[in-house]
Amino acid sequence: MISVREITKTFDANRAVDHISLDIPAGMIFGLLGTNGAGKTTLLRLLSGILEPDSGEILVDEEPLSAAAEKIFYLPDTPYYFPNATIEQMAKFYQNQYPKMDTEAVTYMTESLNLDTKQPLRIFSKGMKRQAFLILALCAGTKYLLCDEVFDGLDPIAADVMKNLFRQEMKERKFTVVVASHKLYELEDICGNIAILHKGGLVTAGDMRIQAGDMWKFQCAFQPDAIEGTEQAAGRKMQEITDSLEQALDIVRISSEGTFITLTARGEKEKIRARLKEEHPAILNEIPMSLEEIFIAEMEVKGYDIRKVLH
């Protein structure tokens, strides 16, 4: 586990990381989400030992970071490679640095992705370079892999290929991946835990689905003939129902459109359902929540404009 304790990093007057405390559990893919300038890259560079924090400490498996450098592989958004180096040569270089580097696995994975190990990396496309370095990172055999914006700018197919590489490797050996991104959709299908950073600070962190364990989303539809009178009267009626529900339930989010009401509320599911039935809806459906919706709900409660990291 990587434990971050109250770390701060300041560049001149700009506090890039501001008293962040965070636990990154072992054996899972952990997402770091935030807009540009939120401090994701700085946090990753701190975790990889490139930068030194102004204050606070980082422990890796309860050891100081400096003693655990061999356990960490850092994959930046634009990886560095030696001039004219091939994948094979880079693998050989990494083998000298990381004793558990599996060069055979590199060969196998590059072949399966049709990457030529004899060609210089400089002639590869952006996506191919990303795939090549992800292969090298996965095959380095480190316990922790820190990836910065690895999916940024990739087409959906290339992104899927890379995500599959993560999944396959996770199946084979339990290791920890920290992926930083400024787009939630890049992380939601692979990350168990996600931390949101904003202006150098930590907004929230953890498994959102667990945090959303007592949160339910329902959609109700009311019969038009049940709503009497004119259109204005119907609108007033819907507003009354909405106000009534807001008073009765722990509403996270509620919206009405015509005769439809969609709401997200906290509490016991059956009690919420029972209260909704009291309003005699023609249709009452429970709708599963996506990670994005959970985030939206959570972040709106905390006052963070989550739309910045959506699409």
Next chain:
Amino acid sequence: MISVKCFINWMKEAGRGHLAAVLGWGSLILYGVLAVTRLSFDTQITYFGIGATALELRWICMGLGILVSFIEYFYLFWQRQQDFYYSLPVSRGTIFWSRYVHGLFHVLMPLLLVMAVCGLYQAAIDPQFGIYAGSYTLKSILVYGASYLIFYHLGILCAVICGNVISAAVVCAAGILYFPILTGNICITLSENYFITYYKNPLLERLYTVLSPERLTADLTGMSVLEKPFVLSFTPDLSSIAAAVLWIGIPFVVFAFVQGKRKTERTGRIFAFILAERTVQILIPFLTGLWVFSFLSDFIGTASAGIGSLIGCAAGGVFAALAVHSLLEYAVQGTGAKLFRRKCQLAISAAAVLSAGLAFPAGASAYDSCFPEDAGSVGISIDGIGMDYWTYREVSGSRETYETNAQLNEYRLKGEGREAVLGWLQEIVRNDPGEDAGTDGASCTRAKVCYYMPDGSTRYRSYPLNREQVEMFADVYETDEYRRIAYPAVALEDVSDDRFTWEDGIKGTALQITGDQKEALLAAYREDVSTLQMEQLEEELPCGYARIKSSANGGTTDMFVYPFFERTCKLLGEYGIDTEKTLADYEVDAIQELETYPTTDTGGLSSGGTSMNYYEQADEVAAFKKMLIPDELDIQPLLYPLDHSSDIDVSVVDDETNSIIHVSCAQREGA
């Protein structure tokens, strides 16, 4: 340490680009090939290591020092590469020092091999070199290795303290040029402008050498030594060795200490350390301010403008320091910079400029009135005495100091001459050399003096002299000690086998005399010189000179004979030499006169400049040649000045060989 991460592996990684290795081995092997080729043609004035002819090797070592340091530590300027290295499980120290050793290895190793091969080759073909082969080769390796290290360490220091390659290159250039500008330009200019008696300062000259990496390498590698015996046995001066050790050691200690503290996030900035930024922000404005101070003192002129000039220079210097400080602040901070956020620092720079600049005028009086009467000996050289007209012209314009320096060494008075010259100088110093005091008014020449102090140090002064003070110099001139130096022929012994030739400035005549007659001639000359008075030199020029060529060593000594040297002239007459024969007595075919005069500005157009006159008519020639003196006899330009306003070439008919002799002449003044 895990074996795969060991130092040697990282050294191999340092050489991944092979650029440093190619540069080091390539340039030095190329030099070696050229050196061996040149040695195969000549081993007398061709040196592969120490010595004036191995200039290329010195530049190769200096250039490699800077280039290799920047190549090895380029990762410090490039964030991507630096992130890559620092994210790997290897210490920053390993990366840093492996590159350091890599840079050393790929220059010092080829240097050692090339020097060894050249040494072996020369030893094989040059017997004279044989006994020096080991010491000379080893010393060459050491001095050129040191030259490389000086620049290599300076380059690394700049790479470590700077955040990008441009600022590192600029700081490196500033580091190389800073002290040479300060000591070789600014201090000398200020000294010349404020010290009336300033001639030169040995301490400044030494500082200029040891504080300039480039000059220091020249000094270490014996660039001023040309003669083979001196080159082969050359050992650098102790102060140069000490300076080299400091130039190598101080940057090493600094970068070894700070490299571990360099913050990754400072990469790309101008400076990687705030302390470096502050230091440069103090030093550069100080230098610029003082430079402007000295420039203005040169431009405005110190003596004429007085206190106004001083205020102008000081204001200019402070303004320049302020401007450069602001410029550096802007460079460091970019747009929206707070130019005066470091007011204290700015105040330090400005105060330093004022203190250093004003120290010169403040100390001028003490400097000019300093009279080291306890000097063990005194070297003296007066512009225009003991030198021909053309030398006088060069030294009086301060364009050339070679002859003056030679005289200061040659005319080093220790006995009665010392007492006389100190007495004479005391009078000059007492009369305040800053003012053109004296009955004769303005100064007409300068006396350059070197006081050789008992502790081995030297102090140089240049005193302006008026006519009266020149005449007072007779007290010195007429001492035996001075005469022996001024007339070296009097010190010759056993000249019976030497060859004597009489030269009258037009043609030479071999003296067919016996050994006894030669000794007698020299004895007569000694007597004439012993009774010579300086005022006589204002009345006559030599009628000729006897050139004595030593049979022992081939050296020549000129024995100038004045018409008032009665004993000498009489003997020469007995030996068949007509000492009264002048140019007027020769048959002259023609006289060519090239007049030069200042160009006049007429409505934006320049006209005139030179005018060529020919005199071929017998009466014209006869009248003109009486006024002419051959240049060879014009050896008292101060005491007996001639008119050199035109170049005169006289075509003299030589009856013996039926040929024409061309003689350069000057006119008697007022002719």
